[in-house]
Amino acid sequence: MKKLIPISLLLVMFMLANNLQAQQDAMYTQYMFNTLAINPAYAGSRNVISATALFRNQWTGIPGAPKTGTFTIDAPVFNDKIGIGFQFISDKLGVTQTTGAVFSAAYRIKMDEGTLSFGVQGNASQYRVNLTDVSLSPSQPYDPAFANNIDKMLFNFGTGMYYNTDRFYIGLAAQDLMPNDLSAERTSGAKLSGKQALHLFFSAGYVFPVAEDLKLKPSFLVKGVKGAPIEADLNATLWIKDVIGIGAQYRTSADIAGLIELQATPQIRVGYSYDRSTTSLQNFNSGSHEIMLRYEFGFEKDKILSPRYF
Template structure:
């Protein structure tokens, strides 16, 4: 049962943070966004890699602003795929992971592959984790799909160009059991992409994330986890996601989420296998702000699989012979 003091403290903190965020303008975020962020902490923060032990895999597909088309009649709705894999060396308290992100939006597409490493250290009932990642970020631009209001003379009108750069991230995570807080920063080196003989420059800005969640069981096998994610681009502007997820018997889950100045979301989850190792998740977003510039709905489908550590114990069987018993 959750303590009243802790519950009141959580909501006071949440109200203050949302109040501060609501007075900041929102800068266009270059990173992909996910409604089911609470299940994909490793994407935002490499300190999550291997935190829970076992081997874990996930696959997610997001179709944002379904059937969106530009004023010129072209498509361009963002679609994103996210693949993650993680494990842990328990004897060394070291976690490792791999994330792969394919993000398509209009004339541009981005492929991001990151190798992650983390270290987990227990202090009493808490775990402190440190993580870092290194990878590549590949950006492509299809000039034939590009609509430019004031085109530069050297900007091609057809063909496709791709560029690749190194990409670094780092993060911290504190997990007390009933609550957790993580702070991370992606694209620390802010890689540059310069297309069309310098006519079209695009720098990948540093993105920082603050993720906070609270876990409690009000009754029986019902678990509830409110959480919020604060996102910053170059520490100049902020946006946020907030959600509440209820799970019964680790089998079926449902909840609501809100993305600041954009959408409300409905999230459902169900464990398919008897041991709850395979989980299916679905999120539906409904745009409530700026609807005139977007299509009204987004969809997100996710699969998660957990392969727990298996320890085989050989039981000694009593065998009897005419003379010996062992």
């Protein structure tokens, strides 16, 4: 017998209720290491070929809880005037599975102290919702809302701006500019309404020298989407000798998190974060885990004189 998945029921109510919109894109605690996923203007900003893999296991212990994996790679081209990037993503939440690829391009303008970039992206994703896998109440074994699965190829695009120096960055981006239809058709022809919603991201960060071997790196990410409360991630990391970073994060009305980063070599950085819910959801899960690995190719001597913080 099919197993009842509580979060699947929540998801269907969340996504398919009439005229309801909510945050649909995957979220990351280590957003500062996965910036290309939220802002296409970030492409090429590290001035080398940079590849990042990230996996997030959210709300451990809840059946059907989100599991997200991403791989991004970006690089500057044409004398660093253009940045290009590719992202591959797999996001599973209950009976919903989204798998896709994203291409980003950024036009980069060198300024006195930093670089200003304007970016665009296009993405294609396979969107599947296995509604027939949801077990219903024995007293009502059939519900037309769960009678048909959804399997769609979605195309969308986004845009963004990004400015960075060695110690500061600020960015603004808009994702999912096309309101793609996520609906399922009932056998009667009636439709359950659901659409992709516009997502806005505003982020910034700065590195403050505290002592000779200590630097404090605060940053924030504000996320907005139609139909959902504005959410902010507030982060602060203390870097020790530019090798080890220890940090904490607060996600408004949602989570607190601890982070640790290690610059293992000039080319390799690893990171781990652990989130704990601050809502009643904490009674049903043992936290969220996220691991990140970054590798940078093609270093030149004149490009590694100062550490990269973003």
